[in-house]
Each structure stands twice: as C-alpha cells, then as structure tokens.
Amino acid sequence: MKYRILTFFVLLAIAVRPAFASLIDEKDYAGYLFVYFTGNNIDEEAIRFAVSTDGYEYWALNDNKPVLDSKVISSTGGVRDPHILRCEDGHTFYMVATDMVSANGWDSNRAMVLLKSTDLIHWTHSVINIQKRYPGQEQLKRVWAPQTIYDREAGRYLVYWSMQYASGPDVIYYAYANDDFTDLVGEPKPLFIPKDKKSCIDGDIxxxxxxxxxxxxTEGHGNGIKVATTRSLTSGQWTESPDYKQQTKEAVEGAGTFKQIGQDKYILMYDVYMNGRYQFTETSDLEHFKVIDSEVKMNFHPRHGTVMPITAAELRALTAQWGKPEGIGELSQNPVLPGFHADPEILYSHNTGRYYIYSTTDGQPGWGGWYFTAFSSADLKNWTYEGVVLDLRSPQVSWANGNAWAPAIEEKLIDGKYKYxxxxxxxxxxxxxKQIGVAVGDSPIGPFKDMGAPIVTKSPVGGxxxxxxxxxTDPMSGKSYLYWGNGYMAGAELNDDMVSIRQETVKVLTPKGGSLKDYQYREAPYVFYRHGKYYFMWSVDDTGSANYHVAYGTSDSPLGKIKVAKDPIVTIQDPAKQIYGPAHNSVVRKPGTDEWYIVYHRINKNYIGKDRQPGIHREVCIDRLEFNDDGTIRRVSLTK
Structure with a gap:
C-alpha cells in the first residue's frame, strides 16, 4: 500500500548526477555569493564570504571572518584576489586565489592556490608554485590574481593570471587545468598582451x-580598467577598446563582472584601492556603464573579489553553515527541484525509507519530453537526482515514443517483496x-520495464x-484504483496484478458545472483519504494560464459521486508574490501526525505571457495543506 507521507519539511540542498540531469538554469538562482579578502594585514589576507538576495545589498557570513584558513591552503600563509566559478556540470565549484602575504613585498610571491568544492563549504586545495613547477623561471617576480573560465572551443577549464619577469611588463598568461583541478597542464602561454606592450593585470573575462x-x-600607467574582446580565447586576436571603463578618476583594480539574475544587465564592480572602497556600475552591453553606488549596501569592506549567482538551496546551506545574517530577511523556499519540471508525484517508500518525486520533464517544445526522472530524499531537506527512471525512446517502452507526461507510482508488498x-x-x-501505460520495477528508481502495451487506450466519453x-490504494479496503483524464475524469478499480483494470468498474466522475473562476474540471485528478472522507482534487483552466489552479470535492467512496466543496479553490495565483498557475498536484502527510503538504507545479515568473511559452516552463513547489475542523480544505498560502 502507498501512503503519501512526509517527514518534517524543510527544503532542499540539491546534489545532481549526470545522465539526463538538467544543468542549473538561470531561473534556479535565488541569490549571490561574494568572495573577497579585506586588506593588507596577514589576518585580512584570507577568503571571506558574503551573500545577497538581490545583487545590491550584501551581508557578510561568519561575522566577516575567514571561511578558509590561509595557513592551511597556501604556501605563504595568506591569500588574496579570490575568484569563484560554477562549473558546467552545475554543482562543482572552482576557486583560485593569489598565494601571497603583502608584508613580504609586492614582488614576493610565485604561487597561486587552486580550490575545488561540490557544496561551497568543504574545499580541497592545491598550491601551484610557477617557479618550482616549470623550468627557466629564475627571473619570475610575481604571480597575481588568477581566474578560471571554461574554454568552449577546447572543452577545458582555462586558468589565467598575470606574471612579471625581471623589469618587464606584467602580462596575462594562461594554462589549462587538469581534470581534477589540482594542477596545470602544459607551459603557461601569453593570453593577452596589449598593443602598447605595457603592463596589464587583474584580468576578468x-x-x-x-x-x-x-x-x-592598466598597471602603473593610468591604473584604470579597459576591455578587450575576442571570439577565440587562445587565438591572440583581441580587439582593444581605447577608453577606460571605470566611472571614477581615482585609481582602481580588481574588476569583477557578473550578470543580474533574470535580467539582461551586468554589474562591473572594482576596488577603489587607494580610497578603501568598492564601486558598482551597471551595463547592458558591457561597453557603457553607469554608477549605482547609491543602490549598493554592504556591512563589510571588501578588497578584490568576485560575485557568483547561487541557488536557494546553496544560499540556505551557506547560511546554515556560517549563520544567517539578521538583515537578509526570509530565504526563498520554492521551487524545490532544479530545472523545469511539472505534474509532480510524490512517494514515500517503506522499502527504502526515502521519499521520491517524479515529474514531467519540462522545457521541451510542444511538451515533447520523452523520459521521466526521479529525485530522492531521506528527510526532504537534501535531494539527490536519481537519474532517468523510464525512457520512452529506449527498449524500456515498445508502444510509445514520446510525450512522457504526468506519472504516478505505487509501492506494493507482494509475496514478501516490494514491487513498484x-x-x-x-x-x-x-x-x-495519448494513452496510459504501466511499467514495473523492483526499486523506486528502477530499472522499470513497461508491460508492452497501454492499459488505457480509449476515452469513456468519446473525447x-x-x-x-x-x-x-484505499486504506479501508486495500483495493487500488486508477484515475485519469483531460476533459473528463474517469476512475476504475485495478486488478490484483496492478497492470490491468477491471473494465466493468470504469466510471466517469467528472464534477459538473463551475467556471474557470472556481472549479470547472480540466485535468489532473488526484485522490487521497482523510478521516473517513475521500478527497478528489483536480486542475482548472489551461496549464499555460496564470489562472491554472486546484479545486476539490469529497466523496464517500473511491468511485462515488463527488460533492464539490462550497469553497472549492485550493491553490490559485498570487501575482503580488509573482506566483502563477499553481496546480497539477499531489499530497503528502507527515507520518504519525495530521500535517499535510501539497506538491504542485507553477509557471516560472520569467515565462508569463503566451510569447514566453509558459506551459512548458514550470517548476515544482511544496506548501502546507491545512484543514478546518469540519474537514474542509483551507486555501493554501503559497510561498516564494
């Protein structure tokens, strides 16, 4: 028997594995991480973190104390100029920094630090001493401000930094990193040399x-920020812009550029190092910049650092580790899965003691997804991507080839073994x-094997x-039932084999009446049992409509007549919170209690409007489902 049960709900930190795993999408970002150091004293030459939810107001983590011990990760005991990068897989992070104590002299360092993490909290580290690593480096004076970027042509991660030899100019060099991000591969080569052959440092690409x-x-001559462009990183073919980009007459360094989430705007920030402050500028073309200092607030004073967007789960994990700043406010709780997903089904497995979410893979034109994925959790705090559980274009399924939509799953204990x-x-x-099939497996994450033919092929109403x-599965009788239908609601009892229905029990259950404002049936039936009542839920309006919402009624039996509730709306849009189309749901209950939650999808706020294809850009969310004393459902208070 399947029980839709929930352990205490605090939302998620995601771990994603490959095999059809969606990369982190821009819509998944809910904040920013600022990595920086604070000054020229050795206790200030250490990596610190700050966070923001809007890109303008930043709050230091760990009371502005270091999050990594410079004495442990470096050869000199100090690190400066940290740069952080999210890798192409979406969940690995590379950080690089100058290995240097400025009290030893500006020409004293020869090394950089390479760091790697999968959670932004625990980091491995390697020191690359250029003078020791490569021959012929006797005249090397300094190694400054490394950064990392993914070279799309080479399919590799490129580390670039500036070096000066003897009395020559500072030049930006590069080398590719090895696969483990613990060393460099090949000899460093010049990446960029300006036409005037003068010194350049602090590259940011x-x-x-x-x-x-x-x-x-432009180090030592102008001490400002210029820009050069190319379509091929290592080609040596750069087009230089003659003008300075900083919006101050004071000396600046340490350019850091990042994109604003969900906008076609970029922030260029830099260290006004002689004045002990940072300046923020805004641009939409990376050519023309305006100062936005009046909009920026920080409760710390950074030196040369970088900013990277982070997900809600990453933001929660960072604040859980180093404390939630008082001024940052409430953190985002939804959506709970990365990427685009719709029509969520949730299962608690008595076999594994874990929870599973299955959904329609969204983001495909024409609802053209052809596979189903699963995410699992032991506590609904930390979710793991479990991969593809059923692929309609594989030998798993012989009768269908696409439009893999709206799954449901049941766990049954049969002859002492669990079947799914x-x-x-x-x-x-x-x-x-469209037709309905069933696949069978021995695990909630498969592998599943389809039965070879659909079990529902025709509409009982002719359309x-x-x-x-x-x-x-009815907890009172132990019998299992199937429900389905777009344009109608049908139900039937399943045979004991769970892969066929008792045709004589097929019944049309469509609630009559209503309008698009309240309970007019469209699709997505869902049934659960509570306190002697069978609750029937369904979705109203089109899945691409902001008005798409959940309504409900009750019945005295699994196939009985549905009595629509007097106040039938369960979820509906909340434009003030930018919440649209919250529907197609499942329900879960915390074990041993009467605490219930609703799992649903809603349209991502950046895809509202027919021209944005809202019906295929949906995301999975969870909120509390509460009941009145008479058993009626209270309208859900949807959370961001």
Whole structure:
C-alpha cells in the first residue's frame, strides 16, 4: 500500500548526477555569493564570504571572518584576489586565489592556490608554485590574481593570471587545468598582451553572445580598467577598446563582472584601492556603464573579489553553515527541484525509507519530453537526482515514443517483496492519441520495464485525452484504483496484478458545472483519504494560464459521486508574490501526525505571457495543506 507521507519539511540542498540531469538554469538562482579578502594585514589576507538576495545589498557570513584558513591552503600563509566559478556540470565549484602575504613585498610571491568544492563549504586545495613547477623561471617576480573560465572551443577549464619577469611588463598568461583541478597542464602561454606592450593585470573575462570580454587593469600607467574582446580565447586576436571603463578618476583594480539574475544587465564592480572602497556600475552591453553606488549596501569592506549567482538551496546551506545574517530577511523556499519540471508525484517508500518525486520533464517544445526522472530524499531537506527512471525512446517502452507526461507510482508488498508500478501517459507509435501505460520495477528508481502495451487506450466519453493518471490504494479496503483524464475524469478499480483494470468498474466522475473562476474540471485528478472522507482534487483552466489552479470535492467512496466543496479553490495565483498557475498536484502527510503538504507545479515568473511559452516552463513547489475542523480544505498560502 502507498501512503503519501512526509517527514518534517524543510527544503532542499540539491546534489545532481549526470545522465539526463538538467544543468542549473538561470531561473534556479535565488541569490549571490561574494568572495573577497579585506586588506593588507596577514589576518585580512584570507577568503571571506558574503551573500545577497538581490545583487545590491550584501551581508557578510561568519561575522566577516575567514571561511578558509590561509595557513592551511597556501604556501605563504595568506591569500588574496579570490575568484569563484560554477562549473558546467552545475554543482562543482572552482576557486583560485593569489598565494601571497603583502608584508613580504609586492614582488614576493610565485604561487597561486587552486580550490575545488561540490557544496561551497568543504574545499580541497592545491598550491601551484610557477617557479618550482616549470623550468627557466629564475627571473619570475610575481604571480597575481588568477581566474578560471571554461574554454568552449577546447572543452577545458582555462586558468589565467598575470606574471612579471625581471623589469618587464606584467602580462596575462594562461594554462589549462587538469581534470581534477589540482594542477596545470602544459607551459603557461601569453593570453593577452596589449598593443602598447605595457603592463596589464587583474584580468576578468565575461562570455556573452559568443564573445569573450576581458576587463583588465592598466598597471602603473593610468591604473584604470579597459576591455578587450575576442571570439577565440587562445587565438591572440583581441580587439582593444581605447577608453577606460571605470566611472571614477581615482585609481582602481580588481574588476569583477557578473550578470543580474533574470535580467539582461551586468554589474562591473572594482576596488577603489587607494580610497578603501568598492564601486558598482551597471551595463547592458558591457561597453557603457553607469554608477549605482547609491543602490549598493554592504556591512563589510571588501578588497578584490568576485560575485557568483547561487541557488536557494546553496544560499540556505551557506547560511546554515556560517549563520544567517539578521538583515537578509526570509530565504526563498520554492521551487524545490532544479530545472523545469511539472505534474509532480510524490512517494514515500517503506522499502527504502526515502521519499521520491517524479515529474514531467519540462522545457521541451510542444511538451515533447520523452523520459521521466526521479529525485530522492531521506528527510526532504537534501535531494539527490536519481537519474532517468523510464525512457520512452529506449527498449524500456515498445508502444510509445514520446510525450512522457504526468506519472504516478505505487509501492506494493507482494509475496514478501516490494514491487513498484509506474503509470504514465505517452504518445503511441501510431500517433493515434495519448494513452496510459504501466511499467514495473523492483526499486523506486528502477530499472522499470513497461508491460508492452497501454492499459488505457480509449476515452469513456468519446473525447478528451487519456493523460494525467493517478493511482490510489484505499486504506479501508486495500483495493487500488486508477484515475485519469483531460476533459473528463474517469476512475476504475485495478486488478490484483496492478497492470490491468477491471473494465466493468470504469466510471466517469467528472464534477459538473463551475467556471474557470472556481472549479470547472480540466485535468489532473488526484485522490487521497482523510478521516473517513475521500478527497478528489483536480486542475482548472489551461496549464499555460496564470489562472491554472486546484479545486476539490469529497466523496464517500473511491468511485462515488463527488460533492464539490462550497469553497472549492485550493491553490490559485498570487501575482503580488509573482506566483502563477499553481496546480497539477499531489499530497503528502507527515507520518504519525495530521500535517499535510501539497506538491504542485507553477509557471516560472520569467515565462508569463503566451510569447514566453509558459506551459512548458514550470517548476515544482511544496506548501502546507491545512484543514478546518469540519474537514474542509483551507486555501493554501503559497510561498516564494
């Protein structure tokens, strides 16, 4: 029997594995991480973290104390100029820093530090001493301000930094990192030498629309920031812009550029180092900049650092580790999964003691996803991507080839062994209209094997679509039931084999009446049992509409007549919170209690409007589901 049960709900920190895993999408970002050091004393030459939810107001973590011990990670006992990068896999992070104590002299250092993490909290580290690592480096004077970027042509991570030999100019060099990010591969080579052959340091590269933009400091001559561009990082073919980009007459260094989340705007910040302050500027073209200092607030004084966008889960993990700053306010709780997902189904497995979310893979034109994924959790705090559980274009399924939509799953203990029955809709090979199939496995994450033919092929009302399946086991009788239908709601009792239905029990259950403002049935039936009542939920309006919402009614039996609630709306949009189209749901309960939660999808706020394809840009969320004393459902207070 399946119980839709929940352990205490605090949302997630994601760990994603490959095999169809979605990379972190920009819509998943909920804040920013600022990495920096604070000054020229040795206790200030250490990596510190700060966070922001809007890119303008920053709060130091760990009371502005170091998050890493410079004496442990470096050869000199100090680090400066930290740069952080999210890797292409979405969940690995590279950080590099200058290995240097300034009290030893500005020409005293020969090394950089390479660091790697998968959670932003625990870091491995390696010291690369250029003078020791490579021959012929006797005249090397300094190694400054390393950064890392992914070279799309080479498919490798490129580390670049400035070096000076003897009395020559500072030049920005590069080398590729090894696969473990513990060493450099090959001899360092010049990356950029300006036409005037003068010194340049503090390179910061931004990739936008196929072009790499290199911001750099003209060291010792102008002490400002210029930019050069190229379409091929290591080609040596750079186009230099003659003007300075800083918006002050004072000397500056340490350019750091980052994109504003969900906007076509970039921030260029830099260290006004002679004046002990930072300046922030804004641009939409990386050419023209305006000062926005009046909009920026920080409760610390950074020196040369960088900013990277982070997810809500990463923000929660960072503040859990180093303390939540008082001024940052409430942190975002939704969505709970990365990427675009819709039509969520949740299962608690008595076999594994874990929770599983299955969904439609969204973001595909025409709802064209062809596979289902699963995420699992032991506590609903930390989720693990479990991979693809059913692929309609693989040998797992013979009768369908795509439109993998709206799954449901049931766990059954049969002859002392757990079996899993995974129901879904798909497009048949003959394109004769959506149908419902079932695949069987021995684990909640598969592998699943389809039964070879659909179990629901026709509409009992002569129209609509055979999609949006739900499975429910009645705790009173032990019998299992299947529900489905777009344009109608149908239900039927399953046979004991769980892979076929008792045709004589098929019944049309569509709630009558209503309008798009309240409870007019569209799709996505869902059934659960509480305190002697069978609750029927369904979705109203089109999945691409901001008005898409959940309504409900109750019945005295799993296939009985549904009585629509007097106040039938369970979830509905909240434009003030930028919450749209919250529907197609499942329900879970905290074990041993009467605490319930609703799992649903909603349209990502950046895709509202028909021209943005809102119906395929949906994300999975969870909120509290509460009942009145008479058993009626209170309208859900949706959270951001």
């Amino acid at each position: 931004v990739y936008k629309d196929g072009v790499y933009h290199l911001f750099y400091k 029955f995974f129901y879904y809709s798909g497009n048949p090979n003959d394109n004769s209209g 609509g679509q055979q999609i949006d399946v739900d499975v429910f």
